[in-house]
Amino acid sequence: MKAVHFGAGNIGRGFIGLLLHDAGYEVVFADVNAELIDALAASDHYTVHEVGDGARDRRVDRYRAVNSQTDAAALAAELADADVLTTAVGPNILRFIAPHVLQALRDRAPDAAPLAVMACENAIDATSLLRDETAKLAGPDEWLELERRAVFANTAVDRIVPGQPGESGLDVTVETFSEWAIERPPFGDAPPPIPGAHFVDRLGPYIERKLFTVNTGHASTAYFGFLAGHERIAEALADPSVAARVERVLEETSALIVAKHGFTAEEQAQYRATILGRFRNAALPDTVERVGRQPLRKLGRRERFIGPAAELAERGLPVDGLLDAVEAALGFDVPADPESVELQQRVRTDDAETIAREVCGIEPGHPLHDRLVAAVTRRTAS
Ligand SMILES: NC(=O)c1ccc[n+]([C@@H]2O[C@H](COP(=O)([O-])OP(=O)(O)OC[C@H]3O[C@@H](n4cnc5c(N)ncnc54)[C@H](O)[C@@H]3O)[C@@H](O)[C@H]2O)c1
């Protein structure tokens, strides 16, 4: 069995590559980072170091590495007979992976078993987005033929993998917790054999609970923590004023998760406590800069703040904590992050209505609109 995985970064090496390796796949890492690909190609293993309760080291070997920018022929050869294609590149990069998926399907024998395609990104319906980007490149007639050669399944991926210090080489430090939920129905009776993954009939509750609890809480900690002058996530959450604001945000998103997906309030409270414990893991060197990265993406309409806030407002439920976090996000000023630079530029030059509409996707008339504009105004006016 062979899996081609795009994105040999933190989650690629520290989670998806590890699980595919443990499932018995030959793993082929594809990435555009030449230094990383050369290092992988020159090595015969790396180690995933877990930190926290029950931690152990895990060895990953039997992999190959291909530079997907410069070695199209090698990539196409690897993809032609792959069983699985996964990504962990970031949702905004999926459109650059689409041409590779298209090529893989064109080169695939029509009678071969379909390629299992799973995007492992922090976004709702990321695999569907990759499929749609691929279909656009093919055109409707060709796509009718090609789409039979693949199964596209959405997934939710949860494991905190911080940025890795330069001296760690290919090794990756991760938390012990992990969950990879994959929707089962697209595979019928034959899901790909990945014992470490969890196949579910309905992914919606899993991805929304994960994105609107883990990632909303994480990003809130990052933005409140950044403004309070903290560098690390664990340190930010040890600050009582940050912790109180994060808890208020998570109480709001929990109300949505319970009302919408049928988890009990007790189950959700337990889930919330577990994730806050994960953020507090001081052995995990995670920073507010990594967790807050790409604030424009995180302030998007289907993302971790505006997604739940819009639905809560539609239901007449409280959103003040979420709007507090949005206001904090607008203060995320990190010169090394291009989206932060663009956001700061917009905060200086755009009015609040424009930011609400163009960054957050909230139009006048939506029940969130006026309160969102008021929150943005507090930052743009300051
Ligand atoms: N790190 C985590 O804790 C974590 C957990 C769950 C999900 N995720 C999600 O996984 C995805 C990746 O996150 P990460 O933390 O591993 O980021 P990362 O920056 O460590 O890794 C991304 C990798 O993608 C590569 N890449 C960029 N453009 C590419 C292209 N066109 N083709 C092939 N490779 C390309 C980069 O070179 C990099 O090696 C994101 O969607 C993120 O939200 C991350």
Ligand SMILES: O=P(O)(O)OC[C@@H](O)[C@@H](O)[C@H](O)[C@H](O)CO
């Ligand atoms: O990867 P992002 O930028 O969408 O979000 C940053 C972190 O919240 C995220 O990477 C978490 O560590 C991860 O989602 C935990 O499962």
